[in-house]
Amino acid sequence: MKQKKNVTFNDIAKYTGFSKTTISRYFNNPDSLTLENQEIISKALVDLDYKENKVAKILANGQTEFIGVIVPNLHNHYYSEMLNQILQTYEQFGYKFLVFVGNEHADTERKYIEELMSYKIEGLIILSFTIPSRELADLHLPIVTIEREDKYVCSVNTDNYMGGVQATSLLASHNCDILIHINTPTSPEIPAYGRIAGFEDVCREKNLRHKVIYRDLGSTYDSMKKSLSEILDELEKDYPTEKKGLFISSDTHANVFLNLLIQRYGTLPRDYYLVGFDDSPISTEAVIPISTVGQHIDQIAFEAVSLLVEQMNERKKRRPAPLEKTVHKVITPYLIRRETTEKDS
Amino acid sequence: MKQKKNVTFNDIAKYTGFSKTTISRYFNNPDSLTLENQEIISKALVDLDYKENKVAKILANGQTEFIGVIVPNLHNHYYSEMLNQILQTYEQFGYKFLVFVGNEHADTERKYIEELMSYKIEGLIILSFTIPSRELADLHLPIVTIEREDKYVCSVNTDNYMGGVQATSLLASHNCDILIHINTPTSPEIPAYGRIAGFEDVCREKNLRHKVIYRDLGSTYDSMKKSLSEILDELEKDYPTEKKGLFISSDTHANVFLNLLIQRYGTLPRDYYLVGFDDSPISTEAVIPISTVGQHIDQIAFEAVSLLVEQMNERKKRRPAPLEKTVHKVITPYLIRRETTEKDS
DNA sequence: TTGTACGCGTTATCAC
DNA sequence: GTGATAACGCGTACAA
Secondary structure, eight states: OOSSOOOOHHHHHHHHTOOHHHHHHHHHOGGGSOHHHHHHHHHHHHHHTOOOOHHHHHHHHOOOOEEEEEESOSSSHHHHHHHHHHHHTHHHHOOEEEEEEOTTOHHHHHHHHHHHHHTTOSEEEEOOOSSOHHHHHTTOSOEEEESSOOTTSEEEEEOHHHHHHHHHHHHHHTTOSEEEEEEOOOOTTSTTHHHHHHHHHHHHHTTOOEEEEEOOOOSSHHHHHHHHHHHHHHHHHHOSSSOEEEEESOHHHHHHHHHHHHHHHSSOOTTEEEEOSBOOHHHHHSSSOOBEEEOOHHHHHHHHHHHHHHHHHHHHSSSOOOOOSOOEEEEOOEEEOOTTTSTTO | OOSSOOOOHHHHHHHHTOOHHHHHHHHHOGGGSOHHHHHHHHHHHHHHTOOOOHHHHHHHHOOOOEEEEEESOSSSHHHHHHHHHHHHTHHHHOOEEEEEEOTTOHHHHHHHHHHHHHTTOSEEEEOOOSSOHHHHHTTOSOEEEESSOOTTSEEEEEOHHHHHHHHHHHHHHTTOSEEEEEEOOOOTTSTTHHHHHHHHHHHHHTTOOEEEEEOOOOSSHHHHHHHHHHHHHHHHHHOSSSOEEEEESOHHHHHHHHHHHHHHHSSOOTTEEEEOSBOOHHHHHSSSOOBEEEOOHHHHHHHHHHHHHHHHHHHHSSSOOOOOSOOEEEEOOEEEOOTTTSTTO
16 A cells, blocks of 8 residues: 555664664653663664654544634635634644635534544634534534634634724714614624624714614625615615715625725715725725724634633643633724725825 | 543444444445344444544554645635635545645745645645745655646646737737736746736737736735836836737736726726736726636636545555656636726627 | 454553 | 553454
C-alpha cells in the first residue's frame, strides 16, 4: 500500500541503540535525557530523515488538536473573513481546523458534526444557525457559537445593540427629520436583533420620528434591487420633503439602495443619509463610500478560539471541570463615518 | 483523561458474542455476514450507542481521507469562493479538508505543509503561489495546483488566453478606436499571463490600435484609486476624442476605474467601454453593472479534486502507478455582457 | 461464514 | 536516566 515505509521510533531506536521509549522522551521530555544522547538522537533523525506521525500520536494520547468548524456558506464576506481569522489562530494555539460548509441545511450539518466527532475533534465552532443550541449542548463537547442563537452554549457576538445605537446616533446627529431602519424580520433570539432594539431605543429616548421597515429582501441582487426600489418609492411618497436618515441592515443592501438613488438622481440627494452594517468591502468600493458599523472580526475569531481552548484545557485536567455557566462574550463594534453621512463637510 | 470511555469493537464483540473481526466486517464487508447476524450487530450498535473512531481506522489502514489545502488568503473573493466549492466536493468524494491560510509567506507555508504531512494527508491542493512547483513535486504526494505556476505538478486553470480573447473581441465588436489593457506586471509562467497574450493576439490579428499598461496598483483601495486615477489622466490626455475600449485585469480594479469616471462625469462617458475579469460580486453590485469574464469556479474546484482523487486512487493500487506526465486541465471561461459595454442598446 | 493473532506508530506505566 | 511492556481502536492475513 504505502509508497515507502515511514521511518518510525523503532527505526531510530535500532539505529541509535536506545529504546523506543527514549526516542519518545526526546520529543516530549528532552530534559530527561543527557545532552549527549539528545545530540545522538538529533543526528539520527537527520540521518534517517524522520517525519513525525501525528495520527499515531493521537491514537496513543487522544489529543487530535482538531477543531471542527461549520459555516453556512463562504459567499458572504462576513463568513469568509471570519473563517480567515479563525484559521489564522493556528499561529497562537496550534489547533488545526476541519471545515464544513453547511448550506443552511440542518440534516446535512448534523451529518457533518457526526463526521467531525468520528475524527475526535476537541472542540467545535458553529457559525451556522440551523441547529438549535439546545441540541449542540447535548454533544457534550466544547462549543463556541458566533453570532447566532446561543442560549445553551458558549458564544462570542458583536454588541449589536451598541451597533444600532452608534448608527442611529450618527443619523440623529445630522438632524434627520425621520429615521428609518430597514431590516429583514428578525427573531429576538439572535444577536442581530440588537440592531433593531438599539435603533428603537435611541429614537424613543431622543424622541425622534422613526420607522422600522421589515421586509425580506431575498438573496439575489435582482430581488434586493426590486424590494428596495419599492421601499424607495414608498419613502419618496411618504416623506417627500423630509431629511431622511436610513440605517440599513447590511452594506450590501445599503449599496443597492445607494445605486438606486444614483440611477434616479445622478448623485446622492441631500435629503438622504445612509448607514450600512458590517464594514464589508462593498462599503468602501461603492460609488460613494458608505458609512457603516464594523464588526471586529479578528477579535471575535480570536475570542472564540480562546474560549474554546479554555474549555478544552479544562477537559484535560484530572478533576474534569467546575463547568460554570455558559459564557457569552460580547465585542463592541466601531462606527465608520463615510460620505453617505458626512457629505462635503 | 477521556470523559467516558468510548464504545469499541471489543465491547460490541463481547455484547454480541462475536469476535472483533466480525464486527469490523460488519462495517467493511457486510455481505460476508448472514442477514441474521447483521441484525444482531446492528441492534447492538444502537444499544451501546457506538460511535465510529476514524483515527483508529486511519492508523490501521493508512487512509486518512484528508486533503490539505493552502490558500493565500480569504479576503479575495476568488479564493474564498474556490475554497467554498472545494469544500462542497465532500458530498461527492468524502474527503475532508485541512485548510491553511498562507498569507503569501513561503516559509510559513512550508511549515504548514510539514504539519499537513504529519497528519498523513493523502493529497494537497495549492492555490498559493510562493512555493515553486519544482519543490512541491519533491513532496512525492498527489498534488493539484490551481491558477499558479505549475510546471512540475498537475493543475487546473482557467483558459486565460481565451478569456483575454473574449474580452478583447467584445471591445473590438464595439468598434473602439483604441484598445487598452491594464494589468500588473505578470510573469509568463503563471496562467493569468494568458489574458495579456490573448489581448495582444486579437489586437494584432485584427490590426487594431492598442496598448498594454503595466502598473502595480497596490492592494488597498486608496492605492488602486490613486494609480488608476493617474492612468485615467494619461488616457484623457493621449486619447481625448477616441472611443476607448478598456480591458482591466480584475473587476475590483474595473469598479474603481468606473467610480472615478462617474465621479468625474456623473455617468459613464459614451467614449469609454469597460470589461473586467472574474465575475466577482462587485461586477454586479457596481453602480453600472460591469461586463466581465467569469471563471467557472465550481468546475475548476471539481476538476481539481477529481484529478487529485485519481492520483490518490492510483497510489492505492498494488502496482503503484504508470505515473504519466503531469496533467494540466484547462477550463474555458464565459463572457458576460453588462452595461459598461452594452450601453442603452 | 467466523475467529486468531498481529500490526499500525505513538504514549503511559511501571520497573530498574 | 533508561527500558520493557501494555495500551489506543481498528484492519487484515491466515486459519478453521
